[in-house]
Amino acid sequence: MDFTVTPEQQTFFEETRAWAQSLIAPGAAERDREGRWDPALWKALGAQGLAGLPIPAAYGGGGASVVECCLANEAIAEGGHDGGFNLSLGAHWVIGTVPIWLHGSEELKKRWLPGLCDGTFVGSWASTEPESGSDAGSIRTTAVRDGDDWVLNGTKMFITNGPIADVCTVLARTDTKATAGRGISAFVVDTRTPGFSAGRELDKLGCRSSPTAEIVLQGCRVPAECMLGPEGEALWRIAFECFDWERTVMLAGSVGGMAATLADALRYAGQRSQFGRPIASFQAVQHKLADMKINLETCRMAVYRAAWLKQEGLPHQTEASIAKVLIGELSVRNALEAVQIHGGYGYLRDFPAERALRDSKLSAIGGGTTEIQKTVIARALLAE
Numbered sequence: 388m389d390f391t392v393t394p395e396q397q398t399f400f401e402e403t404r405a406w407a408q409s410l411i412a413p414g415a416a417e418r419d420r421e422g423r424w425d426p427a428l429w430k431a432l433g434a435q436g437l438a439g440l441p442i443p444a445a446y447g448g449g450g451a452s453v454v455e456c457c458l459a460n461e462a463i464a465e466g467g468h469d470g471g472f473n474l475s476l477g478a479h480w481v482i483g484t485v486p487i488w489l490h491g492s493e494e495l496k497k498r499w500l501p502g503l504c505d506g507t508f509v510g511s512w513a514s515t516e517p518e519s520g521s522d523a524g525s526i527r528t529t530a531v532r533d534g535d536d537w538v539l540n541g542t543k544m545f546i547t548n549g550p551i552a553d554v555c556t557v558l559a560r561t562d563t564k565a566t567a568g569r570g571i572s573a574f575v576v577d578t579r580t581p582g583f584s585a586g587r588e589l590d591k592l593g594c595r596s597s598p599t600a601e602i603v604l605q606g607c608r609v610p611a612e613c614m615l616g617p618e619g620e621a622l623w624r625i626a627f628e629c630f631d632w633e634r635t636v637m638l639a640g641s642v643g644g645m646a647a648t649l650a651d652a653l654r655y656a657g658q659r660s661q662f663g664r665p666i667a668s669f670q671a672v673q674h675k676l677a678d679m680k681i682n683l684e685t686c687r688m689a690v691y692r693a694a695w696l697k698q699e700g701l702p703h704q705t706e707a708s709i710a711k712v713l714i715g716e717l718s719v720r721n722a723l724e725a726v727q728i729h730g731g732y733g734y735l736r737d738f739p740a741e742r743a744l745r746d747s748k749l750s751a752i753g754g755g756t757t758e759i760q761k762t763v764i765a766r767a768l769l770a771e
């Protein structure tokens with residue numbers, strides 16, 4: 388298997404990383420402290436041609452391959468060093484925009500994709516509910532047909548971009564009798580629709596520059612044309628497909644975060660002196676740096692392997708779950724090592740290691756927990 392990138396892809400990676408370094412990194416610590424989303428960065432992302440990267444050029448997107456989307460996400464995370472920005476971007480790309488592209492009618496695509504691609508709109512996806520997380524088939528939000536419309540009622544939880552999104556793909560039960568994850572449909576909802584509201588903004592441990600909220604649907608009336616894909620099939624056909632995008636393209640952001648954390652630790656170990664010499668000269672510190680590099684490359688390889696398989700149309704669910712488990716564990720381990728290398732300073736908010744530790748924990752939870760990934764992997768093994 389050949390994992391080398393083309394010279395054009397390498398240039399794209401470096402230019403994107405430099406762009407993120409100059410634009411996103413400078414205010415990252417402050418946005419984290421204040422839990423603040425910066426709309427100006429989103430506009431700049433659109434102007435840079437990155438907001439609609441996975442979407443074909445015909446709809447205003449970048450027409451990038453799965454691997455190229457990974458490269459961009461990794462570059463933005465490494466250069467920008469803002470886990471929250473990458474969370475918002477990842478959600479916008481792979482669960483906010485891609486489902487409309489892959490399953491929307493031509494009318495829906497023309498209505499939403501150009502704005503989602505040029506940075507005018509922010510996308511989001513709402514499947515999780517207060518009582519339905521890992522058990523995604525247990526959602527209680529309902530959509531009841533009324534003439535030409537569907538009327539949605541229910542509450543969604545943990546919705547990335549919830550307070551700022553212009554459009555949200557909402558999963559709702561259209562058949563309350565169906566079992567085994569059937570009877571669930573997806574609706575593209577304009578967030579200005581009466582009956583759609585973002586509830587309280589959630590105060591998070593990490594990724595704090597990305598706004599997360601509850602979404603409340605109260606008699607939210609949506610035209611029938613806003614349904615994505617066939618009625619009742621959204622969990623199997625759309626949500627599980629979204630998970631594959633999350634476990635490849637979105638994970639590449641975590642790889643970029645790990646690269647930034649290693650670079651910080653290396654820099655600090657070279658600059659900090661104790662006992663009359665840089666701490667990088669102590670073997671104990673060198674081994675931590677080596678472990679961080681091993682973990683980073685393990686995760687990078689796992690993510691790009693899954694992404695490449697996805698791009699080639701080959702089975703990749705097990706590989707994507709393996710990548711997610713690895714990142715869930717190793718990104719936190721690397722952040723802990725970075726804190727340790729920084730000593731007392733690593734415990735302070737003045738250095739990015741502490742933020743990396745808080746940001747990294749999400750990888751083992753969002754988009755399917757580590758435990759659920761292991762269940763997916765074991766299920767595939769036992770079916771062999």
Ligand SMILES: Cc1cc2nc3c(=O)[nH]c(=O)nc-3n(C[C@H](O)[C@H](O)[C@H](O)COP(=O)(O)OP(=O)(O)OC[C@H]3O[C@@H](n4cnc5c(N)ncnc54)[C@H](O)[C@@H]3O)c2cc1C
Pocket residue numbers: 478512513514515519520521522544545546547548591594599749752753754755756757758759762
């Ligand atoms: C910051 C953030 C952003 C998010 N963004 C979105 C979003 O944009 N849209 C959206 O729809 N959702 C979003 N989510 C929701 C996310 O996908 C869920 O939090 C996740 O799937 C876990 O669900 P839960 O939190 O309800 O945990 P639960 O499912 O209640 O799990 C609790 C614990 O039990 C374990 N567990 C549960 N079932 C099993 C089992 N069968 N076997 C073994 N262990 C099990 C879990 O692994 C976990 O450790 C987001 C979450 C966060 C924190």
